[in-house]
Amino acid sequence: MSANTVVAAWWSLTGRRLAALAALTTFLAAAFVIDLGTGPARLAPGEVVAALFGRAPDPTTVAIVRNIRLPMAIMGLLVGFSLGLSGAVVQTVLANPLASPYTLGLAGAAGFGAALAIVLDLPLPILAEARTALSAFLFAALAAALLLLLGRLRDGRPETLVLAGLAILFLFQALLSLLQYLATPEALSQIVFWLFGSLARANGTKNVILAAILAVALPALMRLAWRLAALRLGEERAAALGARPGALRLEALAWVSAATAAAVAFAGTIGFVGLVAPHLARALVGEDQRYLLPVSGLCGALFLLAASTASRAIVPGSILPIGILTALVGVPFLVGLVLRRERGSLS
């Protein structure tokens, strides 16, 4: 192969990747607009636009678009991006295509934290809902710390991390079941409602927090992209290229934990986004982590946003639980991707 052909191939590959990135961004913008236009109130597109700029004559329409649809759509973007990004990192770090941000037990821990706050109902001087989110975040962080600690004991080996994550998941699931068993009926319905996973509790404050965490975690993970790519070549080669696999895995997982914990604390456990998005991204741009990470985030955002729109559009005038949608779309999609998977991709 001559130098020219190599350069041409590189350009064509990069071009394909940039095209994918651009196409995804366009789709995402379209999905965002469609999402804003969808809802049981069945507003006309003109009304939505007018309301968005506060110009609708009717205050109810303004309230629906600006206080309900807009925060939900933005939260869909941010949570979807967080889960998609996290999923790609986790799959890379654990060299496991079945891994997702929830594999590591963080969602289980967050669920337990939320339930604990609901059951204890401590008279703290903050809103009950902020208490629940905070407790969910703290327990997810605790689980992440535990995971990283166990991982460090065995030099960050993927098997150790997967098994430690599973152990943490089972531990918190058992504790959650115990809490649900002991809870009063009123607390139980709150716990179940929280666990469902939903974008309905979106508001500006939560979106700012989610965005702030992403604004720190995304550049930090992008900085690791080269070394994560080296990791995909295998433990020895990564080490030879100067990456310290164990330390790298732990650092990447720490950032992922922050992003996942925030997403779960505010939106509950919405499944399949973090599992499906990386596979879709890999099909689009391949293994190069510099592209895979942001594209997987975009795929996650697109997937969750589309599911959120569908949950309000499939049965007009009614709302389907979003977790059911992500699973129903996610499973066949995942199976399709697995069946079509080319040789040499992540296995």
Place this chain on the structure above:
Amino acid sequence: MLRRSFAVALAATTLALSSPVGAAPIHLTDLLGRTVELAKPAERAVVGFYFEELTAAAGADVWDRVVGISRLHWEGWRNASWKRYTAAIPRLASLEDVGSTEANNFSVEKVLALRPDLLILPIWAFEPLGSALAPVEAAGVPILVVDYNAQKLENHLRSTVLLGTVFGRAERAEKLAAEYRAVYEDTIARARRQAGPPPKVYVELAQAGPGTIGNSYKGTMWGAILDQLGAENLANGRLASPWGPLNAEAVIAADPDVVFFAGSSWTNRPEAVRTGFDADPETTRASLRRYVEGRPAWQATKAFRQGRVHAIEHGLCRSLADMAAIQYIAKALWPEAFAEVDPRATLARYYETWLPVRFEGTWFLGLGS
């Protein structure tokens, strides 16, 4: 004469409707201690639960002033009731469905789109929704939180009066609350006067058939009623959670004096104890007998030997109709003290006085009777 008094009544009504007194703002404190302000009695309400209580407190025509409900909570959970109420008030079937927190499909947008002037929610729906309700409040729609689930007399009475007041029917609701209070307090007072050791009582949700030990209740549902009556609930001290199945061996060893099987009109539950609107006494008795005969090991208990086994409608719990259920349980525990009390008549009177639906069916029944 009759025609004239009708004309006078009509004139009085018209006057009342147009009088500025009716348009005075209403300030209330709801069951969570929140301040609720209405400019005038609600004309476009969205109602999450306690539909029968609302009907009783504010009158059947209150449904002309309701624009949306959480339909699952009525059509899905209390289907026999839904069928009868929709027959009596056809408008119900065409009310918009705003979804349910229990099914994770409650839609705040839908609520707002209905342009309501009041949203009525039970505590158990209001609390999980949390800040998701912020847009409703921001739009200036008051939210009234009521509660019958805590099974506290105070909550029952206050919720009833509030449900009437927000529709401008405070007087009616207060009369209903007074009637409830009288029945409830008389029952509790009589029960508390009983000397001797409290009877040992076991309650089981008789849904899945005699082969399955159904849930018992500690401090909630039937457990709360037993505590208030001063009976000894076998679930107390034996159940770690508010509800769950007791160990059959523990129940038999404890030797209950009276056993209640809570039935209902559940669909696809052929082995359940059948009670409610559609059950005639023979159906209820036969389904209860299947439970007794299907539990050979239980024949040694005092309750089974003496035929002190009862069926009771599960849906009576946590409602205004629970006054009849409490009376029935008390009478089953202390037959002499409640000899002249007729729980069925209490329930029939409640329906005839306050509800648009004809009272019928079997709501409780003893095997010995």
